[in-house]
Amino acid sequence: MFTKEEVKEFVIKYGKKWLFPNFYNKVTWYVLTLGAGVILIPTPFKLVVCNWIIGSFNLNSGKTLTLSEMGSSTADYWLGFALVISALLHNVFSKWLLHQNDIQDRVKAEKVSAVDEALFKEFLEIFPSGSRSAYLLETHDFGNSFSLESLKDIDKFVDEWSCPEKNIINPELEAIRKELWNKCHEFSWLIAKKSAPTHGGFQSVVPDRVRDDWDWPEWVDNDVKAVNEMASEVFSLHQDFIKSMRESLKC
Template sequence: MFSNEEKKAFITRIVEKWFFPDFTNKLTWYVVTLGAGFILVPQPIKLFIINWLIKVFNVNSGLTLNLPDMEASTDYSIGVILVFMALSHNIGYKYFGLQKLIFEHKVRQEQRIGDYKLLEKFLIDFPSNCGSAILLKEHDFGNSFNREKLKQLDEFYYRWNGAEYHFIDPELTLKEKHCTRGVNSFCSR
């Protein structure tokens, strides 16, 4: 079902995500932690930290801004909103990431289908048991031969130089270029 390279790429992606999470995942966890802090930390500690941050800002900013001290409240809406926003962002990010992976997989499948059809066309145009291939394999070109037997090779030479006759898969492309270079070299002599 899946090739070894696809399995290896999948495992590599999982390991990379585990040890090196992407920025949005880190950001989501920071926002969830901040929101949970707003919800779970007692009010006096929150007030102390926020007032301390205001004083640090006033001392380090060099500005003469006087920010008011925060007062106690029992409103947890900020924390709930932060947690909800972070989780909905993470779900949306994962959804669109999954949609992107599905789209890329479909594109690769279409490319494979296109390469498969082109390979079938190649095997129809120049099968390994055609007269030209047998002549190339078995004949000593120091002797005379029937030029008609090279008809399929000549047709392949003229037809497979077009842009529509190139594979997408790098390995197939390399082999196709090697084959067409050899045919071009033979036919141009």
Template sequence: MTSRNEIKKLIITFLRKWLFPDFTNKVTWAVVTVGCAILVTPTPFKLIFYNWLVDSFNLNSGNHFTLAELTADSADYVWGGVLVVGALFHNIGYRYFLHAAAVAEERKLDRQRYADLVLFNEFKSAFPSNSASVRLLEEHDFGNSYPGDSTSHIERFVVDWNNAEHQFLDSAIEKKRQELWACCNNFLNTLASHSGPITASPFFSAIPDMYRGDWDWPDFVSERVKELNTKASECFTCHQEFIALSKNRLKC
């Protein structure tokens, strides 16, 4: 169902097209051409042409008739000038209208960019590339144990960045943020189901106690480690792509 804003936008677009055509529009050129033709056509030539039409008609019809005396047509020059000047002022007004609309749109984009830039800086503080969590995603082999607090930045991002306050106005950046959030959320869920603490130590491991220290693991353990390593690499790639895209679009 068409919304009220869509109808309003359609009406504005229609009025802009028909009330303010570009000077390259054929109708505008036709108005200017007619006005110039009126201005440059000499009055005597017009009188001769009109008389020729009357004489030709009389010769071919056999019934002579006369016309009122053809007076000077200085009014034609007035109308020609009105047409030309009117078309020129119309085009100037339209160009000013386009310029004002472009300036307003640019200001709107600047405000949106500033809001996104503030949010992006907040993201870099919450989930920076030099954090322990990003190093875990990039470097760690989950066949080995890992510190339990090394996932804190990922957890904070998943918990805090899935709401309206943390949505970007730029659609491309927002789409990438959603991809990153989904990737991190999936990784944490997989990590939680595939690993656990090592006794009372602050370390966690994806290897069950009975197989820890033995590299001849059953297939399900090898698949578990491979899955975690794959998902961690995907999260790292998505994280870096999100930062690169944001910097490019926000010019920072």
């Protein structure tokens, strides 16, 4: 049922609650107050109160009730102590339930963290900050030609990370991952649309026929600008994702 560590943690953490209870529960307060009242209130005063209640009942109902003489008040004290002890037990039991909930929440959080950490390690294997694709996104001016091999890390991420198995369980981190994937997918589509192979075996946004011109056509400048801006966006999201994952997983 419970491990020795769990029992020990509960005894140490909540043992002092028995001596110095934190009465946050209204039921506990009511029972404790009633028990203390039974113990501390003098017997004559209790008789006066009981007689007043019975007199009011007789007056309103037309029936006659009587209060038996109390030969001893010992039973009242036992009742009071029983109420106080039950209040303390209720308080400790409530703490025990909270403790069990804390354990379950911690176990669940550890499982979630383990899954997310495994996915993060897998991500760093295919698209780390030191990859060719990350370097291309950070430094390259797409007014110049580039190798398609430099895009393979982005392509691998886009191809393999669109399935449910690659979803981060942490919803905030998953939102960042999804935004990164969408932007990488958009960037791959933009590169495919705006670039073409060159005679040298590379890829270029600038067509060969205008590459040596002094002034490029406006549409070429616009294409280069669009690709450069999106590359910067992808790199920024890539770095934010890695930073957020490391901060959340403490790794």
